[in-house]
Amino acid sequence: MRRSRAAEADLDTLVAQNARALAWMEQYFGRDYPFDKFEFLLAPAFPFGGMEHPGAIFYNEDRFIFRERPTLPRRLGRFTTILHEVAHQWFGDLVTMRWFDDLWLKEGFATYIAAKALDDLDTASGAWKTFYLGNKPAAYGVDQTAGTTPLWQELANLDQAKSNYGAIVYNKAPSVLKQLNFLVGDSAFRAGVQSFLAEHAYANATWRDLLASIGRAGSRDLTEFGRQFMLRPGMAEVEQQVAVTGGRIARLALVQRPAQALSGPGAWPMRTQVLLWYPDRPPEVIPVELGAPAARGGVASATTLVAAARGRPAPAFVFANAGDYGYFLTLLDSGSVAALEGGALARVGDPLLRAMLWGALWDQVRATRMAPERYARLALRELPGERDEQILPSLLGRLSRAVVAYASPAARDSLRPEVERALWAGAGDAALPYGLRKPMLDAFIGLAATPDGITKLLALLGADSAAGDALRDPTRWDIVTRVLVLGVPDAERRYAAQVARATTPAGRRRAFTAGAGRPSAETKRQYFTRFFADSALNEDWATGSFGAFNALEHQQLTLPYLRPALDSLPFIQAHRRIFFLGSWLGAFLGGQTSEAALDVVQRYLAEHGDGRTDAPMHGRTGRAGLPPLPRDLRQKVLQNADELERTVRIRRGR
Numbered sequence: 001m002r003r004s005r006a007a008e009a010d011l012d013t014l015v016a017q018n019a020r021a022l023a024w025m026e027q028y029f030g031r032d033y034p035f036d037k038f039e040f041l042l043a044p045a046f047p048f049g050g051m052e053h054p055g056a057i058f059y060n061e062d063r064f065i066f067r068e069r070p071t072l073p074r075r076l077g078r079f080t081t082i083l084h085e086v087a088h089q090w091f092g093d094l095v096t097m098r099w100f101d102d103l104w105l106k107e108g109f110a111t112y113i114a115a116k117a118l119d120d121l122d123t124a125s126g127a128w129k130t131f132y133l134g135n136k137p138a139a140y141g142v143d144q145t146a147g148t149t150p151l152w153q154e155l156a157n158l159d160q161a162k163s164n165y166g167a168i169v170y171n172k173a174p175s176v177l178k179q180l181n182f183l184v185g186d187s188a189f190r191a192g193v194q195s196f197l198a199e200h201a202y203a204n205a206t207w208r209d210l211l212a213s214i215g216r217a218g219s220r221d222l223t224e225f226g227r228q229f230m231l232r233p234g235m236a237e238v239e240q241q242v243a244v245t246g247g248r249i250a251r252l253a254l255v256q257r258p259a260q261a262l263s264g265p266g267a268w269p270m271r272t273q274v275l276l277w278y279p280d281r282p283p284e285v286i287p288v289e290l291g292a293p294a295a296r297g298g299v300a301s302a303t304t305l306v307a308a309a310r311g312r313p314a315p316a317f318v319f320a321n322a323g324d325y326g327y328f329l330t331l332l333d334s335g336s337v338a339a340l341e342g343g344a345l346a347r348v349g350d351p352l353l354r355a356m357l358w359g360a361l362w363d364q365v366r367a368t369r370m371a372p373e374r375y376a377r378l379a380l381r382e383l384p385g386e387r388d389e390q391i392l393p394s395l396l397g398r399l400s401r402a403v404v405a406y407a408s409p410a411a412r413d414s415l416r417p418e419v420e421r422a423l424w425a426g427a428g429d430a431a432l433p434y435g436l437r438k439p440m441l442d443a444f445i446g447l448a449a450t451p452d453g454i455t456k457l458l459a460l461l462g463a464d465s466a467a468g469d470a471l472r473d474p475t476r477w478d479i480v481t482r483v484l485v486l487g488v489p490d491a492e493r494r495y496a497a498q499v500a501r502a503t504t505p506a507g508r509r510r511a512f513t514a515g516a517g518r519p520s521a522e523t524k525r526q527y528f529t530r531f532f533a534d535s536a537l538n539e540d541w542a543t544g545s546f547g548a549f550n551a552l553e554h555q556q557l558t559l560p561y562l563r564p565a566l567d568s569l570p571f572i573q574a575h576r577r578i579f580f581l582g583s584w585l586g587a588f589l590g591g592q593t594s595e596a597a598l599d600v601v602q603r604y605l606a607e608h609g610d611g612r613t614d615a616p617m618h619g620r621t622g623r624a625g626l627p628p629l630p631r632d633l634r635q636k637v638l639q640n641a642d643e644l645e646r647t648v649r650i651r652r653g654r
Contacts, residue, residue, distance in 0.1 A: 002044055008065045009042065017079055018057075021086035024117045030194045034094040034201070044505075045540055047577055049081050052088030052110075059085070062506070068472040071435045072389040076130055079122070083114035095197055098204040103164045104151045105207055108173020111135065112181075115174070126390065129352040131174070132324045133394055137359060139171035140329050143235040144259035147638025150233045151176065152207055164632075165578045166639075175327050176229045180214065182325040183225070183271050188218030224269065229327075234263030236270075236328040238290070238321075242335055244314040249276075252309040254320050256290060256302050259329065267291035267302045268328070274306055275322035276315035279347060284312065285322055316344045319360070324352065330360045337364060341378055346385055355391050362398050365406065366646055371653075372406035375399075376415055380422055389435035396423075396443040404447060404552055405593050406650045420444060420453045427467045437467035445478050449553070454488055461494055473502050477510040485517040485551045512541050517548030524549065524557050532568065539576060543583045550591025558591055559600070566604045569633050585640040593647045601641045605634065 018040055026032055035055040042061040051058040064078055091113065092106035119127035142148055151173055153164055181189040192214030200209060207230050215222040236256045243251040252274070256267040269291035276284040286308045292301060317336035321328065332340075340357060348354045361378070364370035379399040386392050403415050426432065426440035448457055457479050465471055480498045483491040499511045516527050527549055531542055550558050565588040572581050589601065609628030629637070 002061070005042075005044075005061065005065055008067070014040070014064065014082075017082050018086065020121055021083050021117065024083075024121060025086055025090060025113075028113070028116070028190065029090050029197055031090065031094075031197055031201075034089060038089075045538065047540065047579070050085040052085045052092050054089065054093040057085045057088075067474050067506070069434060069438075069469045071393075071438050073393060076118070076122075076125055076390075080114050080118055080130070080134075083117045084110045087113040087117070090197060094202065095200045095205050096203075098206050099155065100164055101153050101155045102206055103153075104169045104173035105205070105210065107169050108151070108177060111170060112174035112177040115178075126351050126388075128324060129355050129388075129390060131178070132352060132355055132359075133390055135171040135175050136324065137394075138167045139175050139327075140235065140363075141643070142167040142639050143172055144237070144329060145639045145642035146260055146262060147635035147640075147642070148233050148235075148260065148262070149635055150231050152230045166582055166636075172235075172327070179229075179270060179325055179327050180222075180225065182323075184214060184218035184220055188220075189214060192217035228268050232263060232268075234258055234260050236268045236290075237331055238326075238328045239331040240318050240320050240333040240336065242318055242333045244335075247314050249309045249312050249314055252306040252318065254288065254290060254304045254306065256304070256328070270326050270328065272320060272326035272328075273322040274309065275319040275353070276309065276312060277317050277319065277344065277348070278313070279316050279344065284315075288320075290326070290328075319353070319357065321356065322353065324356060329363055330356075331367065331369070332360050332364060337361070337370065341374075345378075346382060351388050351391065354388070355394070358391065358395055358398070365402065365650065368650055368653075372402040372650060373411045373415065376402045376407070376419070380418065383422055383426065387436065389433070389439075392436055393439040393442075396439055400443055400447050405647055408651060416447070417450050417452070420448055420450060420456075423447070424453075424456060430468065432468075434468045438469070441467040441475070442478070445475070445482050448482065449486060454483070454486060457483055458488070458490065458494070461498075473498075473507065473510075477502070477514060481514040481517050481548050484514055485519065485548060485553055487519045509538075509541050509544060513544035513548060515548075516545035517551055517554075519554055519557065521557055524554075524561065528561050528564070532571070539580055543580060546583060546587035550587045552591060552593065555592055555594060555597070558588070559594070559597055562588055562592065562597055562600045563604060566601070566637065569629070569637070573630075573633060581636060582640075585636055589640045589644050592644055593651065595648050598641075598644055598648050601637065601644065605629075605637060605641075608634070 018038075022033055022038065037055045039055065040057040040059060042064050043058045044061045046058055046060040048058075049060050049063055059081065063081070066074065070078075087110040088106060091109045097103060097105045115127050115131040118125055118130065149168055151168060155164065184192070192210075195217060196205065196210050196213035199205075199213065207226065211222040211226050211230075235258075237259050239255045239257075241251070241253040241255060242249065254274070258264070267290065269289070272288050272290055274286045274288050276286070278284075286306060288304060288306055290304050292304070317339040318333065319336070320326070320330050340361065345354070345357060348357060361370065361375060365372055365375045376399055379395055379402075383392075383395070383399075386395060399419065403412055403419055407415060423440050423444035427437050427444055429437065444453070445457065445460075448454065460466055460471065460479055461476065463471055466475065476498055480491075480495050483494055488494075495511075495514065498514075499507070501507075502510065516523065527545060530537055565584065569581065569585075572584055576584075589597075592598075607626050609626075628634075
């Protein structure tokens with residue numbers, strides 16, 4: 001840690017949290033800390049959240065030293081990072097994957113074990129809600145695309161390993177481990193993990209070694225589990241079908257299908273719990289096995305009849321993944337959607353269930369089963385009653401996306417003033433805790449665009465406090481960036497004033513990243529040129545500027561750069577760090593919502609070959625005679641293009 005920031009760091013807390021993590025891991029793994037020393041340091045400009053060197057963990061200084069009062073998600077995020085990196089001392093350092101095709105083995109396991117540790121060490125945190133919010137939306141967002149990959153990815157060389165880093169490894173893998181834990185039980189899972197570590201200590205191992213150890217401990221053959229979850233790409237969608245007769249359930253079926261054809265036919269075998277929720281009595285939970293063989297020797301059935309539900313009183317709503325043990329996207333039945341919209345959602349007291357229901361409703365929007373305006377109206381109605389400091393930021397992010405990207409221009413213009421008023425009121429409500437007011441303020445800053453909203457933004461820059469706390473530079477920079485993006489007449493003066501007051505290295509970085517938000521063709525040209533021509537440009541500065549550069553309000557200015565951004569992918573893969581490429585694609589494709597932009601992406605893919613991943617790439621060319629993209633780059637484009645394609649489809653209304 002730099003001497004200049006020592007006074008800002010709450011070192012006592014960091015030392016205590018690392019010590020608690022070590023003690024918990026030793027107890028859970030049944031094995032002492034495996035190295036001679038344990039140190040950690042806060043590294044300035046560190047490109048990752050953390051890095052698990054044996055005996056010395058590096059943490060990102062900016063993520064561990066809070067420049068403004070931290071909300072609960074930020075505090076939990078820091079602690080879970082510590083738990084993740086300490087877990088790596090056993091899973092990653094004591095036992096190391098044999099090759100990078102098994103990268104998920106250490107990363108996914110560290111994330112899952114971090115959640116188990118948090119659940120034990122901070123019982124009030126809602127660790128499994130934190131786990132759901134931090135992993136499932138990200139995993140599902142990639143795994144239901146045409147560019148998804150299996151957990152185990154064959155890699156010919158180390159250069160290809162860069163493409164292995166992402167949501168499949170970091171978010172799907174721990175989600176699959178949660179299903180595995182549920183399948184074999186806590187005791188067998190832990191015993192299997194301890195056996196795995198003992199057998200492969202100070203050596204290398206593969207996913208097959210892990211499943212073999214857990215399978216022996218649980219007296220269960222996990223061969224099929226490995227085939228379905230480690231080797232098979234993609235994920236399942238599970239549609240709820242509910243028929244009611246005379247106030248009782250006549251038929252409850254869960255129909256499973258692959259989200260993408262690339263997964264091939266057949267259901268994933270899984271254990272889940274189906275919840276029947278009633279307004280006037282406790283909910284009922286029914287254990288269910290999905291994808292069971294249809295007959296002796298038969299293939300897994302796509303339709304699972306929940307026989308135990310038949311004849312029970314009709315619930316207000318059904319939810320097919322109570323407890324978040326299954327790894328599948330839930331498509332709600334129309335009756336359940338109507339009940340949730342009709343007031344049942346507000347009465348759900350279980351925070352994990354409520355978080356998952358909001359997620360399922362959002363999946364209805366992304367599947368074009370619910371209009372974005374309808375979701376936005378529901379969110380606006382429920383905002384005043386939402387008191388969970390982790391659910392609220394997620395809900396606000398989806399509300400903003402529904403309004404500014406998914407809704408038609410007319411609906412957006414109608415909704416935005418109402419959303420601005422609701423967010424401003426929440427940010428200024430003195431009866432609310434800071435952890436609720438701050439995300440309201442952040443969402444307001446990111447969405448405000450009406451004359452009244454702009455007036456409030458400018459007034460904030462002259463204020464000393466906001467959302468119940470002192471207004472500090474991180475938030476000031478967000479406001480300045482927003483007024484630059486909007487082209488407010490007074491924006492340049494406000495920008496200059498902020499530059500003058502923020503002279504630290506962090507301030508200079510923010511000055512660069514905010515400047516990318518100027519709504520001028522010349523600014524876009526200069527920044528895009530610097531991304532490649534300026535060898536001294538820090539990658540962190542470049543990555544930080546992508547969002548402002550690709551602001552949704554600037555689509556006409558940035559559309560000409562979409563094809564050059566795609567053409568640059570081989571260079572980026574060869575010359576930039578592992579997460580740069582994903583940030584690049586996410587920003588340049590995420591900053592577009594038009595059919596014209598989608599056409600650019602589709603033409604790019606077509607001109608670089610047909611994209612068949614089951615055929616050799618060598619020698620194939622596309623329509624324009626261009627060489628085919630390497631498979632891993634094509635998959636990355638398809639993963640990030642999925643959101644653009646969905647956005648276009650939602651805006652069309654189908």
